[in-house]
Amino acid sequence: MAGVNLQLRQAYSIAQFVPTVSSPPPPTQRVRLGTSPSRVLFCNLRANSAAAAPTLRTTRCSVTITAASSVSSAVDSDSLVEDRDDGGRIPLLEVRDLRAVISESRQEILKGVNLVVYEGEIHAVMGKNGSGKSTFSKVLVGHPDYEVTGGSIVFKGENLLDMEPEDRSLAGLFMSFQSPVEIPGVSNMDFLNMAFNARKRKLGQPELDPIQFYSHLVSKLEVVNMKTDFLNRNVNEGFSGGERKRNEILQLAVLGAELAILDEIDSGLDVDALQDVAKAVNGLLTPKNSVLMITHYQRLLDYIKPTQIHIMENGRIIKTGDNTLAKLLEKEGYKAISG
Numbered sequence: 001m002a003g004v005n006l007q008l009r010q011a012y013s014i015a016q017f018v019p020t021v022s023s024p025p026p027p028t029q030r031v032r033l034g035t036s037p038s039r040v041l042f043c044n045l046r047a048n049s050a051a052a053a054p055t056l057r058t059t060r061c062s063v064t065i066t067a068a069s070s071v072s073s074a075v076d077s078d079s080l081v082e083d084r085d086d087g088g089r090i091p092l093l094e095v096r097d098l099r100a101v102i103s104e105s106r107q108e109i110l111k112g113v114n115l116v117v118y119e120g121e122i123h124a125v126m127g128k129n130g131s132g133k134s135t136f137s138k139v140l141v142g143h144p145d146y147e148v149t150g151g152s153i154v155f156k157g158e159n160l161l162d163m164e165p166e167d168r169s170l171a172g173l174f175m176s177f178q179s180p181v182e183i184p185g186v187s188n189m190d191f192l193n194m195a196f197n198a199r200k201r202k203l204g205q206p207e208l209d210p211i212q213f214y215s216h217l218v219s220k221l222e223v224v225n226m227k228t229d230f231l232n233r234n235v236n237e238g239f240s241g242g243e244r245k246r247n248e249i250l251q252l253a254v255l256g257a258e259l260a261i262l263d264e265i266d267s268g269l270d271v272d273a274l275q276d277v278a279k280a281v282n283g284l285l286t287p288k289n290s291v292l293m294i295t296h297y298q299r300l301l302d303y304i305k306p307t308q309i310h311i312m313e314n315g316r317i318i319k320t321g322d323n324t325l326a327k328l329l330e331k332e333g334y335k336a337i338s339g
């Protein structure tokens with residue numbers, strides 16, 4: 001059973017950073033014992049054996065977060081909680097002078113990112129290939145490949161850098177990856193059910209059994225225009241690129257999030273799928289929830305209208321503006337914007 005738990009933990013860590021499953025899976029769970037989790041490594045949980053389970057807390061994932069915490073300990077997040085702009089808007093995410101290196105090579109990728117997202121806002125981050133957009137989003141969720149070396153991230157008034165990746169998820173941060181991973185041996189339905197219940201536990205709300213959860217899930221499937229067949233398939237296994245992206249949005253719809261980080265959610269989508277996904281994201285927006293989306297193309301912004309667009313270059317946000325910035329980019333390319 002420990003092997004099962006390890007695999008589920010890995011799956012969880014990868015997909016949405018929900019907590020370790022310490023109790024046996026629900027009765028309908030279909031978990032293939034002994035499946036190599038090599039394709040689903042996220043937290044560099046190198047050990048594939050049950051024996052490794054007790055050592056999980058000492059993986060690089062935790063070490064990285066600890067290192068990040070020491071950087072952020074000087075942040076007076078209380079003062080940031082009080083930060084209200086003139087319009088009375090409430091900041092959800094406050095990133096100040098964020099610096100991060102690749103853990104292994106120590107190469108600095110983020111060189112002082114500043115960004116504030118208020119409740120109910122949609123922010124788009126654009127920029128040339130390799131400018132640091134995905135790194136930024138992965139640093140936000142605590143990806144172990146990166147180490148924060150300076151600056152601060154405050155989410156809902158709390159120091160995000162003090163939190164483990166799974167706690168960031170439970171706090172209401174969701175990330176849709178550019179290349180969603182497969183999780184062999186875990187069905188979509190079971191995965192979503194466990195992730196959903198983990199969030200409910202954290203919120204002190206009643207969990208749903210598989211039958212109750214199915215009813216909840218069916219309504220969400222309609223939102224993303226997915227067939228029920230996908231529920232019985234293993235997470236993302238054999239899914240087309242577009243199906244994976246829809247599945248990511250299904251996870252968002254099921255789990256909910258105060259801040260959804262969508263990394264190139266439009267890549268690989270045909271026109272109909274793009275509209276479905278955009279419609280689903282728009283349908284999930286409330287005055288309290290926010291979206292931070294990374295994209296290369298204006299076409300996504302035609303469907304999900306951003307409050308602000310940021311241009312990232314060489315690990316920094318060099319320009320912020322409204323949709324005219326994206327239109328300028330589309331017409332003239334980055335030469336019209338770069339310094």
Ligand SMILES: Nc1ncnc2c1ncn2[C@@H]1O[C@H](COP(=O)(O)OP(=O)(O)OP(=O)(O)O)[C@@H](O)[C@H]1O
Pocket residue numbers: 102109127128129130131132133134135136145
């Ligand atoms: N884990 C890593 N190991 C080595 N290099 C990395 C790693 N992560 C990021 N980089 C490098 O950091 C730079 C920024 O990468 P990142 O993926 O953040 O760019 P991006 O702006 O999202 O690019 P794209 O638009 O092509 O997706 C790139 O040069 C990339 O090769």
